[in-house]
Amino acid sequence: xxxxxxxxxxxxxxxxxxxxxxxxxxxxxxxxxxxxxxxxxxxxxxxxxxxxxxxxxxxxxxxxxxxxxxxxxxxxxxxxxxxxxxxxxxxxxxxxxxxxxxxxxxxxxxxxxxxxxxxxxxxxxxxxxxxxxxxxxxxxxxxxxxxxxxxxxxxxxxxxxxxxxxxxxxxxxxxxxxxxxxxxxxxxxxxxxxxxxxxx
Numbered sequence: 153x154x155x156x157x158x159x160x161x162x163x164x165x166x167x168x169x170x171x172x173x174x175x176x177x178x179x180x181x182x183x184x185x186x187x188x189x190x191x192x193x194x195x196x197x198x199x200x201x202x203x204x205x206x207x208x209x210x211x212x213x214x215x216x217x218x219x220x221x222x223x224x225x226x227x228x229x230x231x232x233x234x235x236x237x238x239x240x241x242x243x244x245x246x247x248x249x250x251x252x253x254x255x256x257x258x259x260x261x262x263x264x265x266x267x268x269x270x271x272x273x274x275x276x277x278x279x280x281x282x283x284x285x286x287x288x289x290x291x292x293x294x295x296x297x298x299x300x301x302x303x304x305x306x307x308x309x310x311x312x313x314x315x316x317x318x319x320x321x322x323x324x325x326x327x328x329x330x331x332x333x334x335x336x337x338x339x340x341x342x343x344x345x346x347x348x349x350x351x352x
Contacts (some may be wrong), residue, residue, distance in 0.1 A: 178226065180207075181224070182311070183312070205226070217318075224237070240345045256281045258281075260279070263301045268307065273313065277339070278340050281335065281337065282336060300322055300326045304322055327339040
């Protein structure tokens, strides 16, 4: 008796998922003149919202600030453009390490502030002194640092706070006041982070 013939399965056409995806050009926020960052792919406008793209200040403003990392979060789409806002700004570890010198102090502080447009940000500052400092000096330096950060948040929206951080304006303000307390090498905002709004 002949063996039963097995039915032949029809070959199913495989669908290339990449062909179904839309190509978007990620662009920086208005404060960086909507500079194009690079392409990203998504099945829909909604699918790309929330994604994070890493770049550097050197690419955003054509400078030598390779040590400033900028993380952009996609907030929406307009045609084939993926719109973004700055989620985070951070100094590279290599840069921070290069600023430290023997016989000096590294003073770090963390503050949480709310900007004029209601956004909450965490600001981490780092200060490199030229010589050892005592507790009273460090306390005074913290006070002027907090005062500068709070003053900036009270007069700026989040985008312009980012601008003053990445272009060093806030660091310069703290440096000019802090050098009256002790010799300083450098003052930087080490990290600026946009915090998620708490669910109501």
